[in-house]
Amino acid sequence: MDKKVKRGQVMKKRKHRLVGMTRKLFILIFITLIPLTFLVVYEIKSNFTSSINQELNSSQDYCEAISSSFTNYITKVWTNQYSIGLSMALNTKWTQSDIEKFMNAVLPYDNGIFSYTWLKPNGDVVTSTSAGVRGKNISDRDYVQAIMQGKDKVIGDLRYAANGYDLIIPVARAIRVNGVLQGIIISNIDIKRLDSVLPARRTGKSSKYGLIDKNGRIVYANDIKGLSYDQRIIPKNSNAWKALNGEVYRYSFKISDLEGAKQVGVDYPIKDIGWSCYVTSPISQITGIQIKRVKNDLMALILVYTVSFIIAFLIGRQHIYSINKIKDVTNKALYKDENYKTDCKGIDEYEEVVDAFNQITEGYNQKINEVEEYSNLKANFMATMSHELKTPLNIILGCVQLMEIQVIENESFKKYLKILKQNSFRLLRLINNFIDINKIEVENLTLNLVNDNIIRVIEDISLSIVEYTNLKNIGIIFDTEVEEKYMAFDHDKIERIVLNLLSNSIKFTESGGVIAINIYDKDDHIVVSVKDNGIGIPKEMQRKIFDRFVQVDSTLRRRAEGSGIGLSLVKSLVELHEGSISVKSEVGIGSEFIIELPVKQVEKNQKASIEGSLSNVEKIKIEFSDIYT
Numbered sequence: 001m002d003k004k005v006k007r008g009q010v011m012k013k014r015k016h017r018l019v020g021m022t023r024k025l026f027i028l029i030f031i032t033l034i035p036l037t038f039l040v041v042y043e044i045k046s047n048f049t050s051s052i053n054q055e056l057n058s059s060q061d062y063c064e065a066i067s068s069s070f071t072n073y074i075t076k077v078w079t080n081q082y083s084i085g086l087s088m089a090l091n092t093k094w095t096q097s098d099i100e101k102f103m104n105a106v107l108p109y110d111n112g113i114f115s116y117t118w119l120k121p122n123g124d125v126v127t128s129t130s131a132g133v134r135g136k137n138i139s140d141r142d143y144v145q146a147i148m149q150g151k152d153k154v155i156g157d158l159r160y161a162a163n164g165y166d167l168i169i170p171v172a173r174a175i176r177v178n179g180v181l182q183g184i185i186i187s188n189i190d191i192k193r194l195d196s197v198l199p200a201r202r203t204g205k206s207s208k209y210g211l212i213d214k215n216g217r218i219v220y221a222n223d224i225k226g227l228s229y230d231q232r233i234i235p236k237n238s239n240a241w242k243a244l245n246g247e248v249y250r251y252s253f254k255i256s257d258l259e260g261a262k263q264v265g266v267d268y269p270i271k272d273i274g275w276s277c278y279v280t281s282p283i284s285q286i287t288g289i290q291i292k293r294v295k296n297d298l299m300a301l302i303l304v305y306t307v308s309f310i311i312a313f314l315i316g317r318q319h320i321y322s323i324n325k326i327k328d329v330t331n332k333a334l335y336k337d338e339n340y341k342t343d344c345k346g347i348d349e350y351e352e353v354v355d356a357f358n359q360i361t362e363g364y365n366q367k368i369n370e371v372e373e374y375s376n377l378k379a380n381f382m383a384t385m386s387h388e389l390k391t392p393l394n395i396i397l398g399c400v401q402l403m404e405i406q407v408i409e410n411e412s413f414k415k416y417l418k419i420l421k422q423n424s425f426r427l428l429r430l431i432n433n434f435i436d437i438n439k440i441e442v443e444n445l446t447l448n449l450v451n452d453n454i455i456r457v458i459e460d461i462s463l464s465i466v467e468y469t470n471l472k473n474i475g476i477i478f479d480t481e482v483e484e485k486y487m488a489f490d491h492d493k494i495e496r497i498v499l500n501l502l503s504n505s506i507k508f509t510e511s512g513g514v515i516a517i518n519i520y521d522k523d524d525h526i527v528v529s530v531k532d533n534g535i536g537i538p539k540e541m542q543r544k545i546f547d548r549f550v551q552v553d554s555t556l557r558r559r560a561e562g563s564g565i566g567l568s569l570v571k572s573l574v575e576l577h578e579g580s581i582s583v584k585s586e587v588g589i590g591s592e593f594i595i596e597l598p599v600k601q602v603e604k605n606q607k608a609s610i611e612g613s614l615s616n617v618e619k620i621k622i623e624f625s626d627i628y629t
Helices: 003-090 096-109 142-148 191-196 240-244 283-334 348-405 411-441 454-463 466-471 491-507 566-576 616-623
Strands: 113-119 125-128 153-155 167-177 180-190 208-212 218-221 249-255 262-270 275-282 450-453 475-480 486-489 514-521 525-532 580-586 590-598
Touching: 003 096, 003 113, 003 167, 003 180, 003 208, 003 249, 003 262, 003 275, 003 283, 096 113, 096 125, 142 153, 142 167, 142 180, 167 191, 180 191, 191 218, 208 240, 208 262, 240 262, 240 275, 262 283, 275 283, 348 411, 411 566, 450 454, 454 475, 454 486, 454 491, 454 514, 466 475, 486 491, 491 514, 491 525, 491 566, 491 590, 566 580
Parallel strands: 475 514
Antiparallel strands: 113 125, 113 180, 153 167, 167 180, 208 218, 208 275, 249 262, 262 275, 450 486, 514 525, 525 590, 580 590
């Protein structure tokens, strides 16, 4: 393959490796930052959980404030009731009109009171600031019954006022003198005015809070106005029932009974009166704050990643530049460029490597020049020697051929003449191989390609050696899948390839053996197989068999001669055709050499020139010169 092509391939590989190095450096930085990423994610999760807990704690604190404020308010109402009721009970001379005037007089001073009602111990209404109950007996009401049964202070559940429109909370107080019940005073709290009773809001703008009586009705809700009495009942599965049973219940990501959206909240018992209160906040209120925090954290994380990658890129580029310099000089040394010294500044470690490399390559460069000079001298010497030997040898062969024409009766002379001719062919074969090897080394061996039927050429050369195989009692079989396959090839080189392989098969096949030549058509290439059932090739030798001057162990080939360059030359000739050759063999079973040649055409046929104008017979005699003596 051409040096420039090889170098281009190496440069592409090098570029790919350097890109891979940069990618690996980024991956390393990414892996290093993975723990930071997990920490950020963990922090985001922790912050969110902390926000939920903070919201729950804040909601519970506010529930406690509601419970305390409302309980204090009810206690204050009971205190005021006792003062008012005691005044009415002790002033026995007061008429109904006097009592009514008194209650109307104090009513405006009691925050949030809708009306007052004064009852006899049996539940009869003496008088009231509300006309709807005057003259009635209301002993059937639960809070009145509780007083009549001995309780001093009772708070009733949500109910309609006497006007049938307003909703009130009845609060009852027993008025006793010397332990004897003198009367019952009832203060009806207006739920519309509970805003002034409950503590100032300490939760978010979207937070909801309210009161629930012991019957499960919403007495007050800061965000809902105008609910009817029936609409205020909470569902049976509501969390508020747990609070009405005395349990503090905290929850998150649960759908609210009122809003129908996911909420974070607390249901809190007001144990003194058997009621409960609640505070809820929508999840969106918390996530909205957290999303802002998450955005800030992600932006910071992205900034860290970006800065890290930029720093990694800058550092990596400096290292890659230094590595490039070293690789460049290594590549020059690999392909024997004249100058392959380099310098590398900026990173001490690379400078030391480069200095050491330059010191080593100074001597290496000198050795390369010496080797190249020696190789050129050797090539020139081999070319000169081969041609100098070939010229007198051709004269000897010419003289031998002239003497063969003459009628010679002396048998000894004929014998020696044959030996002379055979050894001349052997020497000529060796010289021809050396010439071709030398041409291959200096890349001066070219192909004379013509478009022709390669099947016919291989068949002709295979059948031409039948007389030689008969002498050794070896059978030869030729078979092909197709009769014609036109492609571009060098006649002389293909013939030499086939003859060399057949020569080897005959050498190492005993009498009675068989040599098979098979051709297979694979459309874009053909496969030529030369198979014998000879002595075979050891497995450890099969990788080396195509190396120059390598021969199978002498114990396996004591009767076969050769220089050890035949198969090496065959491989080179096959590769000149852009083909390949391989071997399959087992000791004692035989060998099979497989040649694959691409099918291609040349634009114009050239007239084939046969080196030295040798006939097929003479080529065979030269190739087989070391078989028959």
